[in-house]
Amino acid sequence: MKLEEYRSVGIVKKLADETSRLASLLGNVKIMHVCGTHENTISKYALRDLLPENVELIAGPGCPVCVCPARDIDEAREIAKKKNVIIATFGDMLKVPSSDGSLSQAKADGADIRIIYGPGDAVTLAKKNPKKEVVLFSVGFETTAAVSAFEIFSSPPENFSVLVSHRLIPPVMEFLMGVGDIKIDGFLSPGHVAVIIGVEPFRVFAEAYEMPTVVAGFEPADVLIAVLMILKQIKDRKARCENEYTRCVTEYGNLKAKKVMGEVFEVATTHWRGVGRVPESGYKLSKKYTKYDARKKFEVSLEKEPIDILPGCSCHLVMIGKIYPDECALFGKKCTPKEPYGPCMVSSEGTCRAWHKYGGIK
Numbered sequence: 001m002k003l004e005e006y007r008s009v010g011i012v013k014k015l016a017d018e019t020s021r022l023a024s025l026l027g028n029v030k031i032m033h034v035c036g037t038h039e040n041t042i043s044k045y046a047l048r049d050l051l052p053e054n055v056e057l058i059a060g061p062g063c064p065v066c067v068c069p070a071r072d073i074d075e076a077r078e079i080a081k082k083k084n085v086i087i088a089t090f091g092d093m094l095k096v097p098s099s100d101g102s103l104s105q106a107k108a109d110g111a112d113i114r115i116i117y118g119p120g121d122a123v124t125l126a127k128k129n130p131k132k133e134v135v136l137f138s139v140g141f142e143t144t145a146a147v148s149a150f151e152i153f154s155s156p157p158e159n160f161s162v163l164v165s166h167r168l169i170p171p172v173m174e175f176l177m178g179v180g181d182i183k184i185d186g187f188l189s190p191g192h193v194a195v196i197i198g199v200e201p202f203r204v205f206a207e208a209y210e211m212p213t214v215v216a217g218f219e220p221a222d223v224l225i226a227v228l229m230i231l232k233q234i235k236d237r238k239a240r241c242e243n244e245y246t247r248c249v250t251e252y253g254n255l256k257a258k259k260v261m262g263e264v265f266e267v268a269t270t271h272w273r274g275v276g277r278v279p280e281s282g283y284k285l286s287k288k289y290t291k292y293d294a295r296k297k298f299e300v301s302l303e304k305e306p307i308d309i310l311p312g313c314s315c316h317l318v319m320i321g322k323i324y325p326d327e328c329a330l331f332g333k334k335c336t337p338k339e340p341y342g343p344c345m346v347s348s349e350g351t352c353r354a355w356h357k358y359g360g361i362k
Contacts, residue, residue, distance in 0.1 A: 006219030015224035016050040022231045023052040030056045030183050031230055032321055034173055035190035036063035036349020037218050043358040045220040055227065058321035061172055062190060064140045065092045065347035066319060067272045070306035072165040073098035076137045079163065079298050080111035086129060088122035089137035091115045092347040095340055099307045103137075119144075119151040126160035135294045139165045142196045145283055146257040149264040152285070152292055161294040164283055166265070167272060169193045170201045171281035177209060182320060186212040186230035188223070191245040198253030199243045206241040217245040264289055273308045273343060274316035315342035318351050325355040332356060
């Protein structure tokens with residue numbers, strides 16, 4: 001199909017009709033996506049309203065801003081208090097609540113915090129401010145990690161360092177399969193992550209766990225085609241790992257990017273806000289690049305234990321698909337995009353933010 005056809009009302013309606021026809025042959029099906037961009041597409045185009053009642057799309061921990069633990073934000077705030085330090089990070093990170101406040105509040109208190117559009121902007125800041133320390137607070141999944149790795153690999157200036165907060169998608173998907181009270185019948189895997197790492201890392205779900213898995217793109221037809229592919233696997237009783245996003249994703253992904261990431265980073269067990277400790281699900285700088293490690297450069301230590309989920313917040317349940325955003329008592333009341341109380345209301349990739357903007361389920 002041509003790109004514009006992926007938003008065609010006629011094609012979307014045909015896909016929805018075919019989905020309903022196939023779903024009528026099945027029982028209840030719960031499909032989890034692990035991508036904030038997928039949630040945006042699903043909510044913006046009201047795709048849940050087009051699905052039959054027995055097919056449910058739930059959101060997993062697919063928003064990198066949402067799953068960034070309070071500890072990492074607290075560390076960024078601590079570094080920001082130091083003299084002649086510039087914190088460079090993405091705009092979505094400023095309002096994410098932490099234990100005692102946000103980066104936005106730290107900025108209001110006088111910290112020098114700059115919004116950037118990519119890791120390269122932080123390197124440019126370091127070159128333009130040689131008498132200051134520039135710290136890139138680098139948050140994101142494999143997609144962002146690839147760009148950060150390239151900047152570190154390219155010998156940035158000595159006054160540049162990185163507060164690494166990257167998380168890896170396949171390990172958290174595997175972790176969720178072990179959570180007993182979460183029912184998942186199929187996975188929609190994020191296309192942008194697969195552009196970097198390829199389809200191959202997702203094959204374990206079909207081959208080892210017999211979980212229908214489809215790597216999907218981000219247009220309305222992409223999502224519905226992927227849902228249809230999962231339903232066909234369930235009907236055939238044969239789990240496969242399939243690639244719907246063939247126009248962008250290959251079997252092994254971006255080999256050059258993966259090589260640089262493999263040199264710059266080491267895989268580490270990390271903590272996910274709302275999920276917990278997930279084995280081998282994040283990155284830390286490899287020994288060769290520890291001189292760029294902001295945690296070591298500034299000897300960061302926190303006086304008290306960080307608080308990931310504030311009292312009354314249900315983001316931890318939203319992030320693992322146990323509840324929908326409007327089932328949280330604070331949704332749209334104490335927690336709004338203007339004044340987010342929980343992390344899922346901050347970013348455009350947050351499930352609560354998407355539901356607040358587009359109305360959730362009719």
